Amino acid sequence: MERRTRVRFAPSPTGPLHMGGVRTALYNYLYAKQKGGDFIIRIEDTDSNRFVPGAEEYIIEALNWCGIIPDEGVDAEGKVVEVASERHPHAPYRQSQRRGIYRKYAEQLIANGYAYYAFDSSEALEKARAEAEAAGKTFIYNQATRMQLRNSLTLPSEEVSRLLEETSDWTIRFKMPEDTVVAMDDLIRGHIEVNTDTLDDKVLWKRADELPTYHLANIVDDHLMEISEVIRGEEWLPSLPLHYMLYKAFGWEDSQPRFAHLPLLLKPVGNGKLSKRDGDKMGFPVFPLEWTSPAGETSHGYREDGYFPEAFVNLLAMLGWNPGTEQEIFSMEELIGAFSLDKVGKSGAKFNPEKAKWFNKEYLRMKSDEELTELLVPVLESHGINVIDCPKCALTIGAEFNTAGGDLSKHIFTRDYIRSVVSFTKERATFVKDFWTIASYLFVAPKDFETFGIKAGAAVEQQASNRPADPRAKVYDDSLTAPFLAKDVDKFWKPEISAMVEEVATFVKEYDGQWTVEAFEAALEESIKGREWPMGKVMNATRLALAGSASGLGIADIIVRIGKADTCARIRFALEKLG
RNA sequence: GCUGGGUUCGUAUAACGGUUAGUACUCAAGAUUCUCAAUCUUGCAAUAGGAGUUCGAUUCUCCUACCCAGUACCA
Numbered sequence: 001m002e003r004r005t006r007v008r009f010a011p012s013p014t015g016p017l018h019m020g021g022v023r024t025a026l027y028n029y030l031y032a033k034q035k036g037g038d039f040i041i042r043i044e045d046t047d048s049n050r051f052v053p054g055a056e057e058y059i060i061e062a063l064n065w066c067g068i069i070p071d072e073g074v075d076a077e078g079k080v081v082e083v084a085s086e087r088h089p090h091a092p093y094r095q096s097q098r099r100g101i102y103r104k105y106a107e108q109l110i111a112n113g114y115a116y117y118a119f120d121s122s123e124a125l126e127k128a129r130a131e132a133e134a135a136g137k138t139f140i141y142n143q144a145t146r147m148q149l150r151n152s153l154t155l156p157s158e159e160v161s162r163l164l165e166e167t168s169d170w171t172i173r174f175k176m177p178e179d180t181v182v183a184m185d186d187l188i189r190g191h192i193e194v195n196t197d198t199l200d201d202k203v204l205w206k207r208a209d210e211l212p213t214y215h216l217a218n219i220v221d222d223h224l225m226e227i228s229e230v231i232r233g234e235e236w237l238p239s240l241p242l243h244y245m246l247y248k249a250f251g252w253e254d255s256q257p258r259f260a261h262l263p264l265l266l267k268p269v270g271n272g273k274l275s276k277r278d279g280d281k282m283g284f285p286v287f288p289l290e291w292t293s294p295a296g297e298t299s300h301g302y303r304e305d306g307y308f309p310e311a312f313v314n315l316l317a318m319l320g321w322n323p324g325t326e327q328e329i330f331s332m333e334e335l336i337g338a339f340s341l342d343k344v345g346k347s348g349a350k351f352n353p354e355k356a357k358w359f360n361k362e363y364l365r366m367k368s369d370e371e372l373t374e375l376l377v378p379v380l381e382s383h384g385i386n387v388i389d390c391p392k393c394a395l396t397i398g399a400e401f402n403t404a405g406g407d408l409s410k411h412i413f414t415r416d417y418i419r420s421v422v423s424f425t426k427e428r429a430t431f432v433k434d435f436w437t438i439a440s441y442l443f444v445a446p447k448d449f450e451t452f453g454i455k456a457g458a459a460v461e462q463q464a465s466n467r468p469a470d471p472r473a474k475v476y477d478d479s480l481t482a483p484f485l486a487k488d489v490d491k492f493w494k495p496e497i498s499a500m501v502e503e504v505a506t507f508v509k510e511y512d513g514q515w516t517v518e519a520f521e522a523a524l525e526e527s528i529k530g531r532e533w534p535m536g537k538v539m540n541a542t543r544l545a546l547a548g549s550a551s552g553l554g555i556a557d558i559i560v561r562i563g564k565a566d567t568c569a570r571i572r573f574a575l576e577k578l579g
Numbered sequence: 580g581c582u583g584g585g586u587u588c589g590u591a592u593a594a595c596g597g598u599u600a601g602u603a604c605u606c607a608a609g610a611u612u613c614u615c616a617a618u619c620u621u622g623c624a625a626u627a628g629g630a631g632u633u634c635g636a637u638u639c640u641c642c643u644a645c646c647c648a649g650u651a652c653c654a
Contacts, residue, residue: 012654047653122652129651138581138650171652189584198582198650206652214654238583238649261584264647268590271646318603322592326602345592348647352590355604427617438616460615488614525613539613551615 005037006228008073009063010218012044013055016291016299017062019351020233020265020274023316027262028231029068030317030339037228041073042221043080043094046211053294056080062288065303066313067332090225095217102212105220105250106172106205110152114249115204117152118173119163124150142200143178172205174215174242174249182241187229187260187341194241202242215239219246222257231260231341234348260341263320264348274351284353288312306431307356311363315356319349329362361430373419375432383436384452385443386412402563403515408445409566417561424557428459437462441547442561447573449483449548457485457549484578485549488540492550493578497541500533504542505571508564521556545574 009025011017017025025041032039041063043056060078063070073093075081084091092098109115118141125141132139139145146153151173152160163170180196204216212220222230240259247256265274268282279286279300290301302312314330322345323330323338330338364372377387391401391414399407405417425439437458444452455461456478476486484493504524513523528535540550546558546567559567 010654014654044654050653118652120652125652136580140581140650169652173652192583194583200650203652208652211652213652218654233648234584235648235654240583263585266647273647318591320591324593326593328603347585349592350590352604355591358604425616428615463616492614528613534613536613543614549615550613553615555613 003228004226005032005035006040006226007032007037007231008040008042008222008225008227009070010042010044010221010232011059012047012050013052013059014047014050015052015055015293016287016289017059018274018276018286019288019302019316021059022062022066022068022288022312023265023319024231024233024262025063025068026066026313026316027321027339027341027344030335031229031231031341032071033336034339038071039068040090040225040227041070041080041093042225043073043096044214044217045094045096046214046217048096048209048211058289058291065288065309067309068313095221096211098217098221099211101224102205102216102220103210106212106216109174109204109249110172112249113175115172115174116146117160117164117170118201118203119150119155119167119170121169140200141173142176143197146175146201168207170207171203173201174204174246176201176242176245182244184240184244184259186237186240187258188263188344189237189261189346192237192240196241196245199241202239215242215246219243219250219252223247223250223252223255226255227257229260230257231262234261234264237261260344263345265319266348266350268351268353273348282353284356306433307360308363308367311356311360314363315359319351320345329359329366357430364429364431365426369419369423369426372422372426372432372435373415376418376422376435377415379433379436380413380418380443383440383443384411386410387415387418388412389415402561402565404561404563406443406561406563408443408562411443413443420561425553434462439553441552442558445562445566445570445573446483446546446548447570454483454548456481456483457488457551460485460549460551481578483548484544484574488544488550489578492537492541492544494541495579497537498575498579500538501541501545501571502575503531504538505568508559508567511564515560517554517556517560520560521554524556524559542571545571 007028009028011021011025029039041060045051045056060074060080064078072088072090073081080094081088081091082094082097106115110117129139141149148154153175155163176196176199178197182194182196184192184194186192202215203213205212240261244256247253266272267274267278274286276286276299285300285302285305287299287301288303290298290304292298303309310331313332313335317330317335317339318328321339321343324343380387391405397412399410399412401407401414404420405414407413421439421442422435425435428438429435440452440454440458444454446456449456474487476490478486480486481489507524507527511520511523513519525535528538539555542555543552543558544550546555546562547553562570
């Protein structure tokens with residue numbers, strides 16, 4: 001008999017979900033969708049002390065951004081469902097709203113001899129731990145110590161009843177059986193055996209807040225919600241024996257879910273699991289979305305840093321899982337088809353930020369020019385550039401367009417202009433925002449760089465910043481030549497060359513051929529060759545005058561877009577400024 | 580400490596017990612180009628160590644080392 005596949009992602013709203021959590025959610029989602037089953041989200045907020053406002057909303061929004069949409073647990077508006085309905089027979093999905101149902105299960109365990117009441121105060125236990133530690137031992141609440149402690153196993157029943165009535169900080173603990181081997185099977189790790197003597201009597205339910213702990217809530221809810229597979233992080237592996245024992249104690253072995261423990265996501269350098277700190281330190285996000293803590297501290301998010309959700313999902317999928325083929329780029333649909341738990345690795349995966357960028361670059365290249373144009377427009381606008389749909393509309397505001405569709409003096413550009421920039425700049429960009437650093441001079445002349453906050457040679461600098469600095473490099477004072485990159489001025493702007501650049505201006509002014517990159521380039525090169533000029537020098541010096549640095553886009557590409565008037569104006573300005 | 584899990588190039592990973600141990604990212608070199616980027620080509624680089632089983636071990640077993648997790652009235 002086939003059981004319907006039902007898996008859940010059960011985050012605790014104690015802070016923003018980090019990328020490891022998103023990956024767990026993703027694997028659950030992929031698994032469910034592949035089997036045609038349900039993906040459920042359940043909020044595990046049984047720790048009243050660690051609740052963080054906004055965390056739950058953040059988690060849902062992050063999952064939503066990634067395209068990981070729950071079948072159950074969240075309604076169409078992205079709100080956690082609180083009342084049961086046909087579509088949500090298992091609601092509510094927030095454990096704090098289910099508190100009424102856990103106690104009786106805990107009591108059932110006591111009635112059957114699988115659990116007991118414990119009256120030890122937190123202070124008493126802490127003291128016992130401290131004493132044991134001082135003696136070089138570890139205090140464990142288990143079969144070896146429970147008979148020396150204050151609980152319903154050791155106290156007379158009248159005393160137990162009295163304490164139950166009159167005090168409110170007692171707990172219900174699981175009575176871990178003695179010397180029993182628990183044999184477990186993990187979908188990823190295979191067969192595992194553990195002796196119960198190494199385990200402790202975990203707290204299942206707390207009278208103080210009338211809430212269960214993770215272990216009880218988890219087992220009860222998974223059972224009630226008919227979960228077929230539990231796919232969770234490796235940090236849960238040590239409590240798997242407890243969970244097995246719990247299923248047994250409840251008599252639910254037959255419907256017990258199968259378990260899969262995912263390897264952890266590790267920090268890029270050094271040892272240990274990936275944490276919030278690493279991202280801040282190494283300049284990459286660990287969170288899907290930007291997060292501002294209640295204390296006002298902001299952490300980067302993949303979304304805000306310019307990653308496409310598809311790229312983020314793709315890179316996450318490949319961290320710990322592989323398709324068994326050499327394919328690396330997968331859409332969500334393809335992932336659903338290809339995913340399998342037995343291709344999930346056993347060892348922790350170190351996250352590599354470089355590879356993450358590579359994924360985004362690949363996705364950027366796959367996008368159409370139109371799509372990228374739409375994404376770029378708001379970026380340009382945020383930098384003070386005006387974008388309009390058609391040249392005609394602009395006539396009313398007095399813009400005069402060059403042949404490529406731009407009016408650089410008024411910083412107004414048509415969508416066609418933007419699209420053309422995107423189209424031939426695409427393969428240089430990793431993020432949409434890169435278009436601005438790569439091609440800002442196609443929108444703003446060096447003369448106005450300062451007003452637009454553009455640094456000479458921004459694209460060059462951005463690229464160089466990814467590499468360690470060369471200690472032999474000469475240090476230049478950019479302020480002397482701004483907006484032209486000082487080291488390029490030093491290298492390319494010689495008196496004899498500036499004269500040649502002036503002639504390029506003349507050539508452009510008198511050019512009356514076709515205004516396409518190919519035609520113009522051919523003509524320009526012809527004219528330079530004809531005069532036996534050192535082409536490289538002229539081109540580099542010209543680029544310096546037009547773009548502020550000697551490296552960057554092709555000369556013809558630039559001139560054809562900024563047009564005659566602006567080319568001449570820029571060269572004039574450079575001559576004036578640099579001599 | 581104890582318990583459990585893990586270990587293939589720097590990183591992510593591939594390899595029914597039989598391969599010159601493959602691929603991608605990064606890095607380096609060359610080609611190309613007016614420069615940079617892109618692209619193409621080439622290169623650097625790994626089975627943690629030791630026993631055993633086997634004709635043959637990255638793969639199976641054991642030991643050692645190292646790493647990780649858990650060891651809460653947190654999840």
